[in-house]
Amino acid sequence: xxxxxxxxxxxxxxxxxxxxxxxxxxxxxxxxxxxxxxxxxxxxxxxxxxxxxxxxxxxxxxxxxxxxxxxxxxxxxxxxxxxxxxxxxxxxxxxxxxxxxxxxxxxxxxxxxxxxxxxxxxxxxxxxxxxxxxxxxxxxxxxxxxxxxxxxxxxxxxxxxxxxxxxxxxxxxxxxxxxxxxxxxxxxxxxxxxxxxxxxxxxxxxxxxxxxxxxxxxxxxxxxxxxxxxxxxxxxxxxxxxxxxxxxxxxxxxxxxxxxxxxxxxxxxxxxxxxxxxxxxxxxxxxxxxxxxxxxxxxxxxxxxxxxxxxxxxxxxxxxxxxxxxxxxxxxxxxxxxxxxxxxxxxxxxxxxxxxxxxxxxxxxxxxxxxxxxxxxxxx
Amino acid sequence: xxxxxxxxxxxxxxxxxxxxxxxxxxxxxxxxxxxxxxxxxxxxxxxxxxxxxxxxxxxxxxxxxxxxxxxxxxxxxxxxxxxxxxxxxxxxxxxxxxxxxxxxxxxxxxxxxxxxxxxxxxxxxxxxxxxxxxxxxxxxxxxxxxxxxxxxxxxxxxxxxxxxxxxxxxxxxxxxxxxxxxxxxxxxxxxxxxxxxxxxxxxxxxxxxxxxxxxxxxxxxxxxxxxxxxxxxxxxxxxxxxxxxxxxxxxxxxxxxxxxxxxxxxxxxxxxxxxxxxxxxxxxxxxxxxxxxxxxxxxxxxxxxxxxxxx
Numbered sequence: 001x002x003x004x005x006x007x008x009x010x011x012x013x014x015x016x017x018x019x020x021x022x023x024x025x026x027x028x029x030x031x032x033x034x035x036x037x038x039x040x041x042x043x044x045x046x047x048x049x050x051x052x053x054x055x056x057x058x059x060x061x062x063x064x065x066x067x068x069x070x071x072x073x074x075x076x077x078x079x080x081x082x083x084x085x086x087x088x089x090x091x092x093x094x095x096x097x098x099x100x101x102x103x104x105x106x107x108x109x110x111x112x113x114x115x116x117x118x119x120x121x122x123x124x125x126x127x128x129x130x131x132x133x134x135x136x137x138x139x140x141x142x143x144x145x146x147x148x149x150x151x152x153x154x155x156x157x158x159x160x161x162x163x164x165x166x167x168x169x170x171x172x173x174x175x176x177x178x179x180x181x182x183x184x185x186x187x188x189x190x191x192x193x194x195x196x197x198x199x200x201x202x203x204x205x206x207x208x209x210x211x212x213x214x215x216x217x218x219x220x221x222x223x224x225x226x227x228x229x230x231x232x233x234x235x236x237x238x239x240x241x242x243x244x245x246x247x248x249x250x251x252x253x254x255x256x257x258x259x260x261x262x263x264x265x266x267x268x269x270x271x272x273x274x275x276x277x278x279x280x281x282x283x284x285x286x287x288x289x290x291x292x293x294x295x296x297x298x299x300x301x302x303x304x305x306x307x308x309x310x311x312x313x314x315x316x317x318x319x320x321x322x323x324x325x326x327x328x329x330x331x332x333x334x335x336x337x338x339x340x341x342x343x344x345x346x347x348x349x350x351x352x353x354x355x356x357x358x359x360x361x362x363x364x365x366x367x368x369x370x371x372x373x374x375x376x377x378x379x380x
Numbered sequence: 381x382x383x384x385x386x387x388x389x390x391x392x393x394x395x396x397x398x399x400x401x402x403x404x405x406x407x408x409x410x411x412x413x414x415x416x417x418x419x420x421x422x423x424x425x426x427x428x429x430x431x432x433x434x435x436x437x438x439x440x441x442x443x444x445x446x447x448x449x450x451x452x453x454x455x456x457x458x459x460x461x462x463x464x465x466x467x468x469x470x471x472x473x474x475x476x477x478x479x480x481x482x483x484x485x486x487x488x489x490x491x492x493x494x495x496x497x498x499x500x501x502x503x504x505x506x507x508x509x510x511x512x513x514x515x516x517x518x519x520x521x522x523x524x525x526x527x528x529x530x531x532x533x534x535x536x537x538x539x540x541x542x543x544x545x546x547x548x549x550x551x552x553x554x555x556x557x558x559x560x561x562x563x564x565x566x567x568x569x570x571x572x573x574x575x576x577x578x579x580x581x582x583x584x585x586x587x588x589x590x591x592x593x594x595x596x597x598x599x600x601x602x603x604x605x606x607x608x609x610x611x612x613x614x615x616x617x618x619x620x621x622x623x624x625x626x627x628x629x630x631x632x633x634x635x636x637x638x639x640x641x642x643x644x645x646x647x648x649x650x651x652x653x654x655x656x657x658x659x660x661x662x663x664x665x666x667x668x669x670x671x672x673x674x675x676x677x678x679x680x681x682x683x684x685x686x687x688x689x690x691x
Contacts, residue, residue, distance in 0.1 A: 071590050091593040104591035108609045117605075118595035169595065 006048060007221055008200040012236075013046040014222060020083075022047040022205055023068075023173065028077035030063050037063040039229035040077070045222075050199055050206040052216040055226035056252070061209045062101075064226075065175050068207065069098045082172055092121075097171040101178040103162035105150040111137070111161050112146040118169040132168060139198065140164045156187050163195075167202065176208045180215060192218045213253050217241070225249050241301075246380045250299040257305070257345045258378075259298045263290050271377065272316075273298060277341050283316035285372040290379065297378040302346040304374040307335055307360060311367050318369045321345060323362055333359075337366060421669075428662035429455045439658050459663035469647065469664065473671065476644040479558070480626040483565040484619050487573040490566065491618065495577035496607075499584070510578070513571050525564055525635050532560050532636070556638030564632040569625070573618040580614025581607075616679070624672055644668055 013019040021044035030038040038060045045051050053061040066072045068079060070091030079086040081095060097118070105114050112133055119129045137143045140160040150158055159182065166174055179195065180188045196219060199206050210216050216223050217237045224234045225248075233245045244250035247258055261275035261282060273282040273296065282298055290296060312318060321337040324344060328351075335347045347368055360366060430439035431454075444452040463469040498509045516524060531537045532554040539551035554560050584607065592602040630645030637643070644664065651661035 069590075069594060071593075091590070092596050092598055096594075098591070098594045100587050100591055102585070102587050104585065104587040106588060106591070106606060117592070117597075121596035121601065165591075165595070 006203070007046070008048065014044070014049075019046055021045060022049075022082060023207075024078070024080040025064075025068075026078045026080075028064070028067065028079065029075050030060075030067060030072060031075045036229050038067070038074075041229075041231050043224060043231060043234065045205065045207065047205055048199075048203050049221045050196065050208065050219055052220035052223045053207065053209045053226055054211070054213060054216040054223050054252075056211060059226040060229040061211075061226050062177060065098075065177055065207065065209045068173070069096055069175050070094050095172040096175055097166040097169055097173075098175040099162050099166040099177065099179050101181060103150075103158050103182075105158060105161055105165070107150055110147050110149055111142065111153070114150070114161055115165045115168050118165065122169065136164045136168050139167075139201075155182050156191070159183060159191065163198070167198070167204065170202070171204060173205045173207065176206060178210055179208060181210075181212075188215070189218075195219065217253075225252060227252075242376070244299065244376060244378070247297055247299065247378050250376065250378065254301065255346055256299045256301055259300070259375075261296065261298065263292055263294045263296065266290055266292055270372075273377075277339070277343050278319045279340055280319045281316050282375070283372045284375060284377055288377045288379075290377075294379075298375040299378055300370050300375040302334070302348040303332075303350075305345070305347045305368050305370045307337070307347045307349055308367050308369070309360065309364065312369045314369075317372060317374075318367055319345065320365065320367055323360060323364050323366055326360075326362065335360070335366075337368060424662045424665055427658050428459055428666050429457070430659045431456045431458075432657045432659050437658070438656050456659065459659045460667070462660060463663055463667060468642075469644075472642050472644045472647045473668070475642045476627050476629075477671075479561065479565070479643060480623045480629075483562055483569070483626055484573075484623045486562065486566050487570055487622050488615065488619060491570055491573035491577055492615075495574050495581055495614075498574075498578050499581035513574050516571070521568065522631065524568070525632055528560070528564050528567065528636060529555060532563065555636065556641075558637065558641055560636040561633050561641055561643075564636045565626055565629060568632065569622045572621040576617035576621065577611065577614045580611050580617075584610060616683070620676065620679075624676075627672060628668060 007013070013021075023043075023045040025041055025043040025045075028038055028041045029036065041064065053064060055061045063072060067074050068081075068086075070086070070089065074087060084095075086094060106117065109117070115133045115136055116129050119132060124132075133146070134143065137146060140163055142157060142160055142164065145153065145157065145161075150161065153161065159179070163179070166176075180191055183191060192215060195206075208216075208219060210219075220237060222234060222236055223240050224231045225240060226232065227248055233240060233249045235243070240249065240253055244253065250256045250258065259273075259275040259278045259280075259282065261273040261277070263271060264274045264281070265272035266288070268287050270286065271284045271288045271290065273284065274280075275282055275298070284298070288296075306312070311320075319339055321339040323335055324338040325336040327334040327336075330351070332348045332350045335349065337345045337347060339345060345368060426442060427439055429442060432438060433440050440454070440456075442454055444454065446452055494513075498506055498513075501509070529536070533539075534551045534553060534555065536555070538554070539548075542548045543551065554563075588606055588610075589602055592606045593599070597605060628645050628648075629643065630649055633641045633643040633646050634649070637646075648661055648664050648668075651657050651664060655661075
């Protein structure tokens with residue numbers, strides 16, 4: 001073993017580049033008639049990763065997953081799993097298993113039979129099957145439910161049966177299609193951590209498809225953000241959040257304020273931008289590859305902005321507006337501030353004090369400011 | 381809120397109407413069954429206990445006033461006994477059930493792939509194919525059976541084609557054999573098998589088939605482990621719709637069958653119209669009904685029990 005460190009111990013093979021990727025997707029395209037669902041995607045995923053494909057509905061993430069499982073044939077391109085070309089391998093011969101969004105439990109079989117199904121198809125001996133099924137049901141905390149039918153289970157239990165069934169064959173790669181979509185919020189949060197635990201215990205590579213950005217942030221080692229059949233950015237959760245490559249990614253993950261502006265001063269170690277939308281001058285404390293007068297955008301997260309009644313010192317990164325709406329969320333308050341240009345800015349303020357007598361109210365004139373490192377300059 | 385909202389009188393009236401409406405909806409089919417099924421059944425049952433006489437109608441009445449003013453109820457059980465005495469009836473029942481069983485089986489084997497294909501194909505093609513399944517109903521049933529005579533007879537379409545191709549020198553004798561009866565029955569009753577199977581298979585969730593494949597089952601294994609078990613309700617419904625009417629089928633064996641085609645429908649017809657022995661004919665009909673109802677009830681109970689166990 002060249003690299004004994006596991007991903008669960010903090011190894012990052014996608015940075016270190018020492019390991020050969022476990023899954024290699026190259027120039028993969030899928031067309032349905034005129035419509036291109038997956039457009040020339042290339043992607044490497046490493047062993048024991050928990051990779052999330054994140055995107056809105058119709059972005060092609062499920063189609064990509066179904067091509068990995070073998071339910072769709074690619075129009076073009078290659079899929080390699082563990083060095084083996086998969087394109088001509090039928091779904092029932094692939095070393096992958098899938099957990100379906102609808103769970104797809106066999107309604108005429110008990111929990112036990114559902115979980116045992118995959119092993120029995122491989123001709124595993126009956127005694128071993130029952131041992132492994134019992135062990136797996138224990139892992140997903142369903143011992144005692146073995147003889148129930150799927151329609152006698154709750155949503156959360158069904159989800160765990162589906163997980164057990166897809167893990168029983170110890171697949172090299174587990175594909176999960178919106179695995180937690182049907183659960184309510186509280187259960188979803190608990191299950192997210194359970195899923196991570198199971199993944200780390202078994203050392204299986206997971207590819208998860210989801211439209212829920214919070215879920216993607218919690219679960220994954222890396223996220224691939226998809227839009228219109230293309231992967232627009234791949235990165236670790238904090239990279240995606242703090243260093244988005246485009247307005248689409250910045251806007252899709254979390255909420256963000258985007259100021260459109262033009263470069264007024266392009267130096268080696270700083271940039272100045274004038275935004276007519278914000279009626280302000282913006283100072284960014286690092287160099288950006290751009291030209292004088294180029295149009296670009298600055299993205300600032302709501303929690304990185306300060307709201308105050310009095311104008312802060314300095315010339316840059318300050319906008320003035322009127323409080324339009326306040327949403328009290330308990331741990332924080334969200335202010336929607338309307339600027340003179342009509343643009344609305346979102347600012348969050350954490351509620352440190354239980355009682356804030358002097359809090360900013362509706363219709364007050366306020367100043368919003370941010371650090372010259374807080375924003376991300378986007379050119380697309 | 382402590383005080384309950386008062387129910388408006390209009391609401392109360394509407395509610396009462398709704399309650400009556402429900403029983404009205406049930407009453408219509410109930411009365412239909414009483415008038416057109418239960419009463420005729422009672423009449424036939426009554427006749428089956430009478431004695432055949434040469435009169436009009438050709439049976440004795442069950443109730444008599446004697447001259448001493450005694451009300452006599454005479455039930456002739458001999459008609460039922462007669463059915464056991466003459467082996468003809470037992471054989472006819474047995475061969476009817478046999479014919480019905482095998483034609484149901486053949487219809488199932490033929491209909492299943494058809495229904496499966498229709499259920500899995502694109503919606504546009506599906507509607508066309510369903511139309512084609514239903515289309516034969518637009519011509520008279522009798523005409524269609526007569527058409528089979530033209531196809532199967534010694535100098536019919538099949539034999540002429542075979543002989544002109546030189547595949548055979550002697551024509552095959554197909555008409556007036558049990559083979560012709562099977563062909564006629566399977567042809568006639570096929571839609572009754574296809575349609576319930578289709579309605580079942582069209583509901584089959586594709587992700588179940590994908591899940592099965594994903595877990596390593598070949599398409600054939602998937603069919604026997606997932607598709608077939610889940611389509612059992614459709615198979616039962618279709619089989620009932622074919623089996624029950626075929627047991628009592630008269631027209632097809634009469635037109636396509638030969639002298640050795642023994643079916644209870646034909647026997648029944650002969651008893652009524654040739655022998656004019658209405659009581660025995662009625663007894664034949666009643667026994668047939670009982671023979672059919674018992675297995676159906678058993679099946680239903682078994683189904684309910686399995687549905688209960690699943691819950």
